[in-house]
Amino acid sequence: MTSTLYIGLLIATLLQSTLLIVALLTSKKRNATANYLLCGIIALFSYYALIKILCSTELINNFPNFTQSYRPLPFLIWILLYYYTRAMTTPGFFFQARDSVHLVPAVMYTLYLTPYFLSDTATKLQTISTPIPLHYYLAVILQTVLLLYYLRLSFNVLQAHEQRLKTNFSNLEKLKLAWLKYLLLAFGFIWGAAFIKAFFLAPSAADFVIPPILLCLIIYGIGFAALKQPVIFFNTFTEKDRQAPLTSPLPPENNSQQAQTIKYKSSGLTEEDIASYKERLLQYLEREKKYLNSDLCLKDIAKDLHIPSHQLSQVINTGTNGNFYDLINSYRIQEAKQQLTDPIEQGLSILDIAYKVGFNSKSAFNNAFKRYTNMTPTQYKNS
DSSP, X not given: OOHHHHHHHHHHHHHHHHHHHHHHHHOSSOOHHHHHHHHHHHHHHHHHHHHHHHTTSGGGGXXXXXXXXXXXXXXXXXXXXXXXXXXXXXXXXXXXXXXXXXXXXXXXXXXXXXXXXXXXXXXXXXXXXXXXXXXXXXXXXXXXXXXXXXHHHHHHHHHHHHHHHHHHBSOOTTTSOHXXXXXXXXXXXXXXXXXXXXXXXXXXXXXGTHHHHHHHHHHHHHHHXXXXXXXXXXXXXXXXXXXXXXXXXXXXXXXXXXXXXXXXXXXXXXXXXXXXXXXXXXXHHHHHOGGGOTTOBHHHXXXXXXXXXXXXXXXXXXXXXXXXXXXXXXXXXXXXXXXXXXGGGTTSOHHHHXXXXXXXXXXXXXXXXXXXXXXXXXXXXXX
């Protein structure tokens, strides 16, 4: 790569990050805490990429104070990615004093580098041409271990978020943050590939620039996706869902009677109450067919039945051995099966029927239909 290309990358990175930060801060439909965290991630990682690019050119000789300044940043960025995930999925998210423990590695490494930061310009210029010090390799190893740790925590949060959504919503496509999971996975893959290349394969000049640029693009991808993400109305969550821990979710299949008994140990509902509410709920669904509404939420039915949302959630979880999402979609699939074989509806396409019974997309309809029938809608219609 030529110096001109490096300078072009510097300018493009700076402009892109600036525009994205402005867009996030001025977005009207925004989760303020999450956007502030994401702006911090973009700023830190853009700086990280800028200095890495700068160190690949002779321009670094004009700015020797920046040479080591990027090294503690991954310790901070990994933490912010995890807390960004929490802020996107947790109603009323805020930092607590105990969260500061996550800053220890970044603070310790910064203190270790402080003598270098305070050294004179001649010393810093001298280090530019010297071999990479051992502490850098040790720091990268620790950063990689911490990245895997925080990615795991983030995936736990996203899994718990999806389960909580299923307790309150009948359609999840725009709410479950699958894009964030995939981008975090790509982020970890690129960092891991760069780690393996740096430690076990012959290094090249491009190794110093390409990984941070790719990682920077993923960070920007998260920013653009966040701008398009619709606001999740957290007031629809039940009180028990608000209080549920996000980092240790029950597996989706862990819906046994024992698990439900533990979850609702302090509930005031008796078995007779649950049976009565369940009967009212099923009669209501059969009579009103509210499941045809694609935007149906738990609180809508709770309001119509005059049952508190958290109690209705308990009735569904214990009385049907499932959740709100499964219950509503089972009714939708039954309705779809009738319409697929109804001679009057033969002029409708699969997509028309999907929308008509309450799904928001053909893919969601196909996945749900196959889950309940082991066939695609087309196979069922033809059979």
